[in-house]
Amino acid sequence: MFEVVLKNPKALTFSVLFHMVIIIAIVINFEFFDTPEPVQAGNPVKAIQTKLIDSKQLEETKRKKNKEKAEQQSKKLKKVALEKKAKELEQKKAKDKKIKQQKKEAEIKKKAAIKKNKALKEKEKLRVKQKAAAKEKQLAKQKEKLKRAKEAEKKQLAEEKKKQLAEKRRLEEQEQKRKEMSLKLKLKAEELSLKQSLLKRDYMIAIKEQVERNWRRPQESSKIESCEVRVLQGPGGIIMDVTFGDCDGGTSAYRRSIENAVYKAEPLPQPGDKTLFEREINFIFTPK
Amino acid sequence: MNDQSITTLIAHASLPVQLVLLILLAASVFSWSTMYVKRAYIKKNQAEASTFEGRFWSGINLSDLFAQLSVRQEKRFGLEAIFENGFREFARARKAELDTTSIVNSAHRAMKVSMAREIESLESNLTFLATIGSVSPYIGLFGTVWGIMESFRALAGVQQATLAMVAPGISEALIATAMGLLAAIPAVIGYNKFTNEVDGMVVRYENFLEEFTGILQRQAQVQK
Numbered sequence: 410m411f412e413v414v415l416k417n418p419k420a421l422t423f424s425v426l427f428h429m430v431i432i433i434a435i436v437i438n439f440e441f442f443d444t445p446e447p448v449q450a451g452n453p454v455k456a457i458q459t460k461l462i463d464s465k466q467l468e469e470t471k472r473k474k475n476k477e478k479a480e481q482q483s484k485k486l487k488k489v490a491l492e493k494k495a496k497e498l499e500q501k502k503a504k505d506k507k508i509k510q511q512k513k514e515a516e517i518k519k520k521a522a523i524k525k526n527k528a529l530k531e532k533e534k535l536r537v538k539q540k541a542a543a544k545e546k547q548l549a550k551q552k553e554k555l556k557r558a559k560e561a562e563k564k565q566l567a568e569e570k571k572k573q574l575a576e577k578r579r580l581e582e583q584e585q586k587r588k589e590m591s592l593k594l595k596l597k598a599e600e601l602s603l604k605q606s607l608l609k610r611d612y613m614i615a616i617k618e619q620v621e622r623n624w625r626r627p628q629e630s631s632k633i634e635s636c637e638v639r640v641l642q643g644p645g646g647i648i649m650d651v652t653f654g655d656c657d658g659g660t661s662a663y664r665r666s667i668e669n670a671v672y673k674a675e676p677l678p679q680p681g682d683k684t685l686f687e688r689e690i691n692f693i694f695t696p697k
Numbered sequence: 698m699n700d701q702s703i704t705t706l707i708a709h710a711s712l713p714v715q716l717v718l719l720i721l722l723a724a725s726v727f728s729w730s731t732m733y734v735k736r737a738y739i740k741k742n743q744a745e746a747s748t749f750e751g752r753f754w755s756g757i758n759l760s761d762l763f764a765q766l767s768v769r770q771e772k773r774f775g776l777e778a779i780f781e782n783g784f785r786e787f788a789r790a791r792k793a794e795l796d797t798t799s800i801v802n803s804a805h806r807a808m809k810v811s812m813a814r815e816i817e818s819l820e821s822n823l824t825f826l827a828t829i830g831s832v833s834p835y836i837g838l839f840g841t842v843w844g845i846m847e848s849f850r851a852l853a854g855v856q857q858a859t860l861a862m863v864a865p866g867i868s869e870a871l872i873a874t875a876m877g878l879l880a881a882i883p884a885v886i887g888y889n890k891f892t893n894e895v896d897g898m899v900v901r902y903e904n905f906l907e908e909f910t911g912i913l914q915r916q917a918q919v920q921k
Contacts, residue, residue, distance in 0.1 A: 411727065413731060413734055413821070413822050414727055414730045414731055414734065417730065417733070417734050419733075420730040420731075420733035420734045420737075421726075421730045423729070423730065423733050424726045424727070424729035424730035424733060425726055427729055428722065428725060428726055428729070435703065436702075436703060436704055439702050439703040439704075643908075643911070643912035643915065644753060644754065644755075644756060644757055644758065644759050644762070644912065645756075645757075645758040645759050645760075645916070646756075647912055647915045647916055647919065648915060649911055649912065649915060675915075675919050676919065679756060680756065683755055683756050683757065684755070685756075686754070686755055686756025688754060
């Protein structure tokens with residue numbers, strides 16, 4: 410029993426790997442996702458009593474604490490208000506002094522500023538003139554650049570158009586080639602199928618003729634007509650069975666003569682192409 | 698016992714339960730690998746039968762086919778083996794100039810023997826799968842019963858018994874049943890699938906054998 414398995418290490422490794430995967434999947438699933446919460450040990454009644462007592466005491470102590478806090482806060486607020494008033498008075502005095510000093514400084518600064526402005530305006534006029542000249546030069550340069558760029562773009566567009574046209578031509582040529590190839594292939598296939606069908610017709614005719622050659626006219630029969638014969642053949646043209654299809658006019662003696670002819674024709678001729686071999690062969694027997 | 702994961706449960710299990718789990722794991726591994734082997738073998742046989750039938754009915758001369766087969770060195774199986782044995786016996790009997798019926802009979806007998814051998818190799822190891830499929834649930838059940846027995850025995854000495862004392866033991870015992878089913882279900886499915894496929898192959902072989910016997914009979918008559 411185990412020999413087969415041990416002879417095939419591939420099968421064994423497949424199986425072992427498969428089981429390892431399953432086991433790992435199960436372990437991971439149980440340990441990290443589905444672990445049931447452990448039931449807590451101990452007396453649950455006790456826990457509930459202690460909680461009730463605790464809550465009552467807590468409420469009383471909370472009230473006391475709240476009152477004390479409120480008193481302390483009101484005292485603090487009063488102290489803070491007094492301190493604020495003193496500070497404000499001091500600040501007002503300091504502000505008055507600062508304002509006076511600032512006014513004096515401002516007057517001095519204004520005088521100096523007027524002098525500076527005059528000098529600056531003269532300098533700015535010179536600068537503006539220089540800038541205007543520079544701008545004109547730059548504009549001229551930019552115009553030239555634009556012209557060059559436009560020309561280059563035109564050239565590129567023309568080249569691209571040329572390339573696209575070339576590609577189109579190539580594609581068209583390829584398509585034409587493909588069409589030609591497919592046509593050739595179709596023609597070849599048609600030729601082949603024609604050849605095959607011709608071979609098959611030859612094969613059928615060969616069988617029919619071989620049967621008809623081996624036929625002997627039965628003595629008693631007077632009226633003889635064509636008859637549809639169905640032959641089952643095995644490999645090598647061995648006849649397995651003979652049955653008759655549409656054969657209304659034939660007497661039993663006539664049919665027997667055909668059957669004998671088929672068996673005498675054994676082995677049946679083989680087709681030129683072996684793929685054309687068929688187990689069941691139908692043909693119409695026409696006596697001469 | 699706060700950690701209830703499956704690994705700790707197995708680690709805490711008693712020795713017989715662990716042994717049962719080990720046996721079931723081994724059984725599962727072996728059943729899967731036999732299924733792998735059998736599947737490959739049956740597929741190979743089916744493919745061989747298809748290709749050989751195609752060749753046989755391609756209109757090739759039987760003695761040519763036989764010559765082609767006997768040139769090949771590799772070991773033959775399936776329809777090829779049946780055909781080769783039958784045709785060899787047919788040729789031997791015809792050389793001995795026996796009458797038609799005894800020629801055909803001896804060829805038929807040789808093919809029957811060959812076919813029986815082929816079917817046997819197709820069916821080999823299927824009983825192993827059937828055994829695992831039917832027995833592993835019982836082994837698992839044994840492990841479970843043993844584990845539950847142990848956990849109840851531990852309860853016997855305690856004054857106040859609680860569920861928490863028995864639950865882990867029963868849980869670990871039930872793992873054995875789960876493992877048994879896990880081993881059994883694929884084995885049963887595989888067994889049913891493979892027996893069905895082997896039956897199909899048997900019918901195919903028998904059909905071929907009858908047809909081939911008819912052909913041989915006709916050939917023997919023609920040669921006379």
